[in-house]
Amino acid sequence: MDIVQAIILAIIEGITEYLPVSSTGHMIIASSFMKIASDDFTKLFTIVIQLGAILSVVVLYWKRFFQSFDFYLKLFVAFLPAVFLGLLLNDIIDELLESPTTVAITLILGGIILLKVDDWFKKNEDVNPKNPTEHTEINYLTALKIGFFQCLAMIPGTSRSGASIVGGMTQGVNRKTAAEFSFFLAVPTMLGATAKKLYDYYKAGFVLSDNQINYLIIGNVIAFIVALIAIRSFIDYLSKKGFKIFGYYRIVLGIALLVIHFFIYKLTI
Structure with a gap:
């Protein structure tokens, strides 16, 4: 990896981490085209720079992180x-991370879901005038269910934010609240993933x-700056327009990836 490749991957991470388009999928695609995907440092880099994206959430929503102990629970x-599930399925996940075909198919399937999700949970x-918080409250059971939905993102191409947002919407939560909870949930999830990756890296010598x-x-600095912009833009757009544009994008990208991989340039991970 050189500095230009590092900057490109950091920009991709910052843009895609909180959008329902799969940051992992985009990183796999980009690093494959740059022929650095199999490098051990590249695999570490794509995980560790998530710390910058994490910090952007903490900065933008810092008041929420000091709101109550209930929030952390x-x-x-x-x-x-x-x-x-991450510990239980670690080996399977590593194998899936080496499959561009898995990324492409999952992008397409996820895109189809995003085309329909706005209608499903319209x-x-x-807003109920008698209870305006009816679709904004997240209780402990809802939080647990969202956590299980997030685990779908262990399949590359799924999108952690997309899975957890849709998970919240299945529980009656509106788009904006589901998206924000997904951002908050990214903090412990990414910290855990980063710590494990660093441990495995040093353990391997x-x-x-x-x-x-x-x-x-x-x-990390680039991912932080880009993620700040992406989060604000995404929340504003999502509240007004919904998920359809992300669904179309995923489908087009998935099909293009399959065509490139099988007919033009065989991607290797």
Whole structure:
């Protein structure tokens, strides 16, 4: 990996982490085209720069993180399924991460769902004048269910944010609230994933060079700045327009990836 490749991947991470388009899928595609996907540092880099994206959520919603202890308990409950299933299915997940075909198919299937999700849960956006918070409250059971939906993102191409947002909407939560809870849930989830990846990296005997450390610092700064812009833009757009544009994008990208992989340039992970 060189500095240009690091910057490109960081920009992709910042843009896609909180959009329902799968940041992991985009990173796999980009690193495959740059022929660095199989490099151990690349795999570490794509996980660790999520810390920058995490910080953007904390900065934008810092008041919420000091709101109440109940807030943290709900995040903890929602985080538990990812801990359990992540450890249980670790080897299977690693195999899926090496399949561009899996990414493409999952992008398409997820896109089809996003085309329909606004219609399926249209009633969630209706405000009851007698109880205006009816579709905005997330209790512990809802948080746990959202956590299980988030686990679908262990399949590359699914989208962690997309799965958890749709999971919230299945429980009667409106789009904006579901999206924001998905952002908050990203904090413990990404911290856990980053810590595990760093542990595995050092356990395998790898040592970071000065250049690699610099790449990680630059990557996190870029991911942070880009994610700040992406989150604000996404929330505004989602509240007004819904998911359809993301569904079309996923389907087009998935089909294009299959065509490229099988007929033009065989992607290798």
